[in-house]
Amino acid sequence: MPDFFYADPFPLKEDTTEYKLLTKDFVSTVPFGDKEILKVEPEGLTFLAEKAMEDVSFYLRTAHLEKVRKILDDPEATPNDRFVAMALLKNAVIAADKQLPSCQDTGTGIVMAKKGEYVITGGDDAEALSRGIYNTYVNRNLRYSQVVPLTMYEEVNSGSNLPAQIDIYSTPGDKYSFLFLAKGGGSANKTYLFQETKALLNPTSLEKFIADKVSNLGTAACPPYHIAVVIGGTSAEANLKTVKLASAGYLDHLPTKGDKFGSAFRDIELEEKMLAAAQKSGIGAQFGGKYLAHDFKVIRLPRHGASCPVGLGVSCSADRNIKAKITKDGIYLEKLEYDPAKFLPTIDEVDSSAESVHIDLNQPMPEILKVLSKYPVKTRVMLSGRLVVARDIAHAKLKEKLDKGEPLPEYFKNHPVYYAGPAKTPEGMPSGSFGPTTAGRMDSYVPVFQEKGFSMITLAKGNRSKVVTDSCKKNGGFYLGSIGGPAALLAKENIKKVEVLDFPELGMEAVWSIDVENFPAFIVVDDKGNDFFQMLN
Numbered sequence: 272m273p274d275f276f277y278a279d280p281f282p283l284k285e286d287t288t289e290y291k292l293l294t295k296d297f298v299s300t301v302p303f304g305d306k307e308i309l310k311v312e313p314e315g316l317t318f319l320a321e322k323a324m325e326d327v328s329f330y331l332r333t334a335h336l337e338k339v340r341k342i343l344d345d346p347e348a349t350p351n352d353r354f355v356a357m358a359l360l361k362n363a364v365i366a367a368d369k370q371l372p373s374c375q376d377t378g379t380g381i382v383m384a385k386k387g388e389y390v391i392t393g394g395d396d397a398e399a400l401s402r403g404i405y406n407t408y409v410n411r412n413l414r415y416s417q418v419v420p421l422t423m424y425e426e427v428n429s430g431s432n433l434p435a436q437i438d439i440y441s442t443p444g445d446k447y448s449f450l451f452l453a454k455g456g457g458s459a460n461k462t463y464l465f466q467e468t469k470a471l472l473n474p475t476s477l478e479k480f481i482a483d484k485v486s487n488l489g490t491a492a493c494p495p496y497h498i499a500v501v502i503g504g505t506s507a508e509a510n511l512k513t514v515k516l517a518s519a520g521y522l523d524h525l526p527t528k529g530d531k532f533g534s535a536f537r538d539i540e541l542e543e544k545m546l547a548a549a550q551k552s553g554i555g556a557q558f559g560g561k562y563l564a565h566d567f568k569v570i571r572l573p574r575h576g577a578s579c580p581v582g583l584g585v586s587c588s589a590d591r592n593i594k595a596k597i598t599k600d601g602i603y604l605e606k607l608e609y610d611p612a613k614f615l616p617t618i619d620e621v622d623s624s625a626e627s628v629h630i631d632l633n634q635p636m637p638e639i640l641k642v643l644s645k646y647p648v649k650t651r652v653m654l655s656g657r658l659v660v661a662r663d664i665a666h667a668k669l670k671e672k673l674d675k676g677e678p679l680p681e682y683f684k685n686h687p688v689y690y691a692g693p694a695k696t697p698e699g700m701p702s703g704s705f706g707p708t709t710a711g712r713m714d715s716y717v718p719v720f721q722e723k724g725f726s727m728i729t730l731a732k733g734n735r736s737k738v739v740t741d742s743c744k745k746n747g748g749f750y751l752g753s754i755g756g757p758a759a760l761l762a763k764e765n766i767k768k769v770e771v772l773d774f775p776e777l778g779m780e781a782v783w784s785i786d787v788e789n790f791p792a793f794i795v796v797d798d799k800g801n802d803f804f805q806m807l808n
Contacts, residue, residue, distance in 0.1 A: 278532035280572075284524040288594050290603035293322055300599050306389060309445045309599055313394035319595055319602050320403025323451040324380055327593040328372045328413060330607035331363055332520075335497075335590045338565040339363075340614040342495070342556065349560030351793075354651070355754055356495075356556060358791070359588050362757035363611035366704075370412060370697040371759035374493075374589035375704040377413040377694055378453035380404040380435035383516070389445035390597075397437040408432040412703055414694040414779055416456065428778055446598050450521050453591040457709050457732070457755070461492040462514060462584040464507055471579060477502070478541070481569075482548040484583055489804070490557045491709040491733025493755030495565045496585040498549065503572035504580050510572065514582035517568045519592035525570065533573035542567045553807045557732070557754060558793045559649060588756035627791070632656025636685055636727055643728070643749050646794060648803040652751065654790040658689040658730065660783035662708055665774055666716045673719065682772060682784070683725045687751070690731035692779040693769065694758070702766040702785070706758030707732040710739075710750065718742035730792060734804040744800035752795040752803075765790045 297315025301308045342348050342356035366373040382400050392399070408415065409431055417433060418426040463484065471477055481500055488496070499517035504510030513535070516522050526536045546567040556562040574580070586592065594605040628646055632639060633656035643652075659682050661669070669679055690713055694703040710731035717739045720726035727748045729739075732755035739750055765787050773782035795803045 276532055278530070278534050280533065281522065281535050282526060283522065287524070289606045290594075290596065291606045292600075293319065293602045293604050295601040298597060298599065298601055303389070307445065307599075309387070309390045309447070309597070311390060311392050311447060311597055313392055313396070313399040315597065315602055316392065316396055316399035317403040317406070319449070319597065319604070320382065320400045320451070321406045322604055323449070323593050323595050324404050324407040324453065325411060326604065326607055327451055327453050327591045328377055328407070328411065329366045329369045330609060331373065331590055331611065332592070333608040335565070336360070336363060336608050336611055336614050339495070342562050343616055345561070347561055349555055351558040352556045352560035352562045355558065355756075356562070357616075358754050358757040358760055360611065360614050362760040363608075364615065365759040365763050367609065367611050370700070371704045371762050372411070372413055372694055373591070373704070373759055374455055374756065375414060375692065375694045375706045375758040376416060376455035376457065376708070377408070377432070378455045378591060379417065379459070380408070380432065381452040381454055382435065382437045383450045384437070384439045385442040385448045386439055387442055387444035387446045390447050396439055400437055401433060401435050404435045405431050405433055412695040412697045414692065414703075446596060449595040450516070450519060451593050451595065452515075452519060455587065455589060457492045458585055458587040458589075460709070461488055462511065463582065464511055465581045465583070466507075467579040467581050469579060471581070472502075478544060478548070480581070481545050485545065485549050485563075486552045486554070488563070488585065489734040490554060490752075490755065491711060492585055493557070493587040493589065493732065494554070495556050495562045496587060497566055497568070497590060498545075498564045499568045499570070499582075499584050500545070501570045501572060501582040502579070503574035504582070505573060505575065507580050510580040510582040511584070513570060513572060514584040517570050518584045518586040520586075521592070521594075522568070522570060529571060535570055535572050538569045538571060541569045545569060554804070558752060559803070559807070627651040627653045629653045629655065629789075632658065632687060632787075639687070640727060640747060640749070640798070643794065644798055648794050648797050648801045648806070650794045652792050652794065654687075654730075654751075654792060655788045656786070657686050658785050658787055658790075659683065659686040659772065660689045660691050660785055662690050662692050662780060663712055664777055664780040665782045666713050668774060670716060670719065673723070679720075679723070679725055680773065682782075683720070684727075686784075687728035687730055688726045689753075689785070690729065693783070694779075696769065700762070702762040702769045704758035705762050705766055705769070705785070707753040707755055709733050710735050710752075714739050717748070718746075721746040721748050735796060735802070740796050740800055740802045740805070743796050743798055747798045749794065749798060750796035751792040753790075753792045761790065
């Protein structure tokens with residue numbers, strides 16, 4: 272008979288996180304036999320969740336910002352790498368004023384908690400935490416992105432960004448620890464599960480497999496990424512849970528070697544190889560270069576002999592993860608970087624050698640198309656004038672009009688279409704955070720609209736499918752790529768006026784008109800059938 276064994280499946284070393292004390296309120300201790308119980312009032316959980324989601328919406332970790340700054344200092348970084356990095360640093364500075372969140376997609380509220388056996392709360396912890404998340408979203412300039420189903424096919428926005436995802440685990444001890452995340456849809460959509468076999472588990476096969484999958488990530492989730500790959504897992508869901516924690520930096524302090532108990536470990540050597548492969552992909556920080564990724568985590572887990580799940584996921588340039596803990600000494604929250612301006616370069620350090628083409632949008636669409644046709648893909652442009660904003664639901668409604676034989680509105684023909692959905696507008700400002708959404712979700716609409724002379728220029732983030740390239744070639748259209756990530760920067764410096772144009776009942780999914788000035792973008796797909804991302808292959 273084999274001996275029984277049990278070991279912590281994720282044996283993390285000592286927590287080196289720097290915390291700040293929020294309050295000593297809501298916390299007390301009570302005797303329980305020869306033990307001491309930590310008592311946490313439900314109001315304390317609400318208070319903590321509210322503060323955590325507030326900080327993570329406006330601030331980033333110091334280590335993350337250090338890696339962004341590293342791009343500016345790297346002689347191997349391309350001008351486009353540096354352009355994106357500079358925009359992300361400026362965005363962090365603006366967001367730190369706590370008016371404009373770092374990304375317009377302020378995410379799904381997610382909590383992973385570990386509740387010690389000697390902790391009591393006397394209430395429904397998930398409800399108390401949800402109340403705190405609710406408070407932050409309704410009281411700050413954030414966006415409500417959660418839709419709830421009324422039937423299998425009919426949905427409505429919940430109007431509060433609830434429900435949140437809350438997972439609470441029981442652990443030994445008298446501490447309550449937390450990881451809070453604000454996970455945007457673009458980043459979440461770059462989570463993949465591959466059901467593989469033992470045949471993958473050799474250096475040649477595994478390295479090629481990972482490199483191929485990473486090269487297919489694209490830029491829709493706003494790189495530079497923190498990439499996580501997990502091999503193994505006692506189930507598919509255990510694998511993907513580990514992917515999420517690893518991408519959030521929660522598992523950085525795992526051992527670097529395996530053991531006979533099946534404990535998770537990191538493969539540092541493989542991480543370095545895969546980071547190098549990501550850098551050689553040429554995708555770069557969205558528009559070509561070295562910095563598709565800041566770092567790479569590869570974690571190995573035990574597995575069933577007949578299964579070999581492999582998970583892949585990212586944390587994007589809005590790396591919104593924050594730890595917290597409650598002990599008998601009080602309620603603590605991870606210290607993020609409250610002074611991101613210190614990472615900005617001096618004026619002398621800024622490389623301004625790459626010139627941009629200025630495009631006047633307040634001229635007839637045929638004239639705008641003529642100007643764009645003069646320049647190759649990868650050209651940086653600065654847009655000034657009027658854009659129409661429409662995304663998923665608005666596109667579906669416009670397609671319904673077309674299907675019924677009804678005319679489409681002239682605004683959809685006369686102006687470039689920006690795929691985006693804004694966060695709430697702070698008082699006294701022209702716009703809330705208003706960065707681009709993922710272009711690929713609207714790919715199927717492009718040929719339908721362009722053959723009718725509508726949506727001739729689209730503006731969003733990420734790569735697009737061949738159907739868009741073919742349509743632009745056939746119909747003389749263009750796709751312009753906007754930098755994914757600096758939503759606060761765009762709102763403060765480039766967007767001058769925002770008005771609801773159509774479908775006001777859709778909230779942030781309405782059709783908007785926005786007036787922009789020097790709005791940065793790149794020609795990604797042109798009217799000749801060229802696609803920047805395909806040229807990298």
